[in-house]
Amino acid sequence: AQKITQTQPGMFVQEKEAVTLDCTYDTSDPSYGLFWYKQPSSGEMIFLIYQGSYDQQNATEGRYSLNFQKARKSANLVISASQLGDSAMYFCAMREGRGLTGGGNKLTFGTGTQLKVEL
């Protein structure tokens, strides 16, 4: 079974509108962290936002917020007031607590969602 599922290969949104990018995850580990990255066409993966499994509140970073629904195992990214520069691939990733042993920080990525912001 896939650990991270992003079911929207492509999304369109009008400038200044809000958009939600879906992410569901699968883990039996009670300790985990969820990350969202943005990848413009230039290739660099840019860290956007983090949510821990024990965090009581949804994470927010500027125009980015994470709609964390633990029981549903979903961690959707919400981008408010979309801008043309938000057009990019967006990846959801997870780090499981059991990955903390043995060194290194092992992230599992989804297949991504291509977001296109239109005028």
Added chain:
Amino acid sequence: ETGVTQTPRHLVMGMTNKKSLKCEQHLGHNAMYWYKQSAKKPLELMFVYSLEERVENNSVPSRFSPECPNSSHLFLHLHTLQPEDSALYLCASSQEGAGMLRDTQYFGPGTRLTVL
């Protein structure tokens, strides 16, 4: 943001060539990673170095050989590659804390590799 740099940005090589990819991080991190990104596939973790020791090798073919001479530099040596090895190769670094889930990986811009 130039925390993690990669050179070259683009590389075209024949199957018999030997080349190396270079990654340098300026963030003072103690862990570095190589990922492979192929079209329509999730990022694949290839190698992990923590405190300059390799701690992960995800069944990567021996034609890929990593080297981590110090905590700031990471190399990926390539030899006798196949056309299916054409991909974007991303380097990342992180600061490993005391078992912190939120240790974030920061990525470089990648090397776009084409194997003819």
